[in-house]
Amino acid sequence: MEEELISKKDLLDWTGISYGQLYRWKRKNLIPEEWFIRKSTFTGQETFFPKEQILTRIKKIQNMKDDLSLDDIADLLSPDQTSFAISHEKIVQQTLVSHYALLQYDAMRPQGEEYSFYDLIYLTVLDSLLLSGEIHVEEGKMAAQFLQDHTSFIKEGKYSLYLLRKLGVSFCLLIKNSESVYADKQTHIVFNADLDSIAEKLKITILSK
Incomplete structure (x- = not known):
């Protein structure tokens, strides 16, 4: 078309x-x-x-x-945020995410490294998941790890993350340009997030600090 x-x-x-x-x-x-x-x-x-x-x-x-x-x-x-970096201290100081989400995310990455803009997106997703009360901590970390593993795709933009659960087993999907997503009756969409919207809100928050 x-x-x-x-x-x-x-x-x-x-x-x-x-x-x-x-x-x-x-x-x-x-x-x-x-x-x-x-x-x-x-x-x-x-x-x-x-x-x-x-x-x-x-x-x-x-x-x-x-x-x-x-x-x-x-x-x-700008879609290019590759040069952005922020320290652990500034994330805490600016209260960009909860301390608990930051603690869980830190366990998944080398200590002492600065956080990229994409780390902040994944941290925000993890924070939202943990605050939702719908998931276990390990499911949240699984989703964050999934996002880390697919950063090259996420940089392209227009992706949404879906966390689904079927028969007690959780898994993630990245869907581009999604408007509607349908699953079978045994699959529950636990969480979904428009990653571009999260990125835009983060930029506004950072610029306003």
Whole structure:
């Protein structure tokens, strides 16, 4: 199915932003270069955008620009978080997760190493699992280990984690672009989390500290 596009003129009309704002946000890398699609029309060359993606992105920028600088928003929206690192002390100081979740996660990794941004995502998932009261500690650690083992996929974005239980046996799935997930009657979906949403909330929290 071909992706629905929106013209630049319609985009500016729908969102109320100006031509100058649009291209300033492009220069700041808030809107990816590849979303500016040049196409031939009966009036000549026009610029189009992937409709759903650009409207979602502009809404996010508009919601955040009163509280954050454009550079901070660019950092927030960037998919590349490979250079980010945070110490154990700062996680505790900023109360990003519970002490108990941090204790359990520390048992799974080399001592003394700083935490990557992806570690924070997995810690947040583990914290949510432990607080839910739906799982055993070992199930939570299993889910965190599963995420660690699949970091290369998670970096691509648009993945959700599902923790399922069937006949007393727990297992995890990573599903990309999921809208609906169905399981047989013997399989219980214990927990699911949109990893991109967790990442975005974490970035906002970190930037606001």
